[in-house]
Amino acid sequence: MPVLDIIARRKSIRHYQIGAEISDEQIHDLLEAAMLAPSACGMRPWEFIVTRSREKLDAIRSIHPHTRMLASASAAIIVVANFDIHNAISGDYIPQDCAAATENILLQAVAEGLGACWCGVYPKEDFVAELSRIFDIKGNRAPFNVIALGVPDEAEGARGFYEEEKASWE
Ligand SMILES: Cc1cc2nc3c(=O)[nH]c(=O)nc-3n(C[C@H](O)[C@H](O)[C@H](O)COP(=O)(O)O)c2cc1C
Numbered sequence: 031m032p033v034l035d036i037i038a039r040r041k042s043i044r045h046y047q048i049g050a051e052i053s054d055e056q057i058h059d060l061l062e063a064a065m066l067a068p069s070a071c072g073m074r075p076w077e078f079i080v081t082r083s084r085e086k087l088d089a090i091r092s093i094h095p096h097t098r099m100l101a102s103a104s105a106a107i108i109v110v111a112n113f114d115i116h117n118a119i120s121g122d123y124i125p126q127d128c129a130a131a132t133e134n135i136l137l138q139a140v141a142e143g144l145g146a147c148w149c150g151v152y153p154k155e156d157f158v159a160e161l162s163r164i165f166d167i168k169g170n171r172a173p174f175n176v177i178a179l180g181v182p183d184e185a186e187g188a189r190g191f192y193e194e195e196k197a198s199w200e
Pocket residue numbers: 040041042043044096097147148149150189190
């Protein structure tokens with residue numbers, strides 16, 4: 031499928047088929063897509079935690095009010111920013127690096143027929159602290175977001191759209 035078609039089909043999916051399996055191979059593909067993202071100076075300051083634990087998914091829901099979709103999710107990936115991985119130029123760009131990796135996961139999810147939803151964590155201090163506690167994230171690291179994953183149980187269809195007036199051509 032052309033890349034633009036995959037991009038156009040992506041939307042946040044918040045209802046998933048309960049109990050549907052996501053295979054290790056699918057998760058591996060999502061992680062591979064993430065790690066193929068660009069990063070400032072090629073520093074790759076990201077790490078990824080994969081969880082299928084119902085206990086952990088519910089724990090996230092209990093501390094983050096905008097993650098209700100995890101009730102039906104089969105898994106989640108927590109993108110973790112490692113603030114120790116940088117050079118003299120790249121440090122300020124670490125959130126952007128993690129965002130690029132996140133978008134790659136969302137697009138690969140479309141290609142796999144999976145539904146995904148990006149749930150923001152960093153830089154909200156309370157969410158960062160609680161997520162760090164739940165997943166034992168230590169050192170100069172911070173959970174950047176939670177990506178809910180599952181087999182969609184809602185209609186597909188793009189939500190994004192093109193706006194001519196947002197672009198200026200010189
Ligand atoms: C930085 C960021 C944080 C987000 N956090 C949440 C969230 O906590 N919960 C949620 O349901 N959606 C969250 N979203 C998804 C947005 O609500 C969604 O992308 C937006 O409404 C556009 O819809 P679409 O993704 O279907 O195109 C987040 C998206 C971004 C980029």
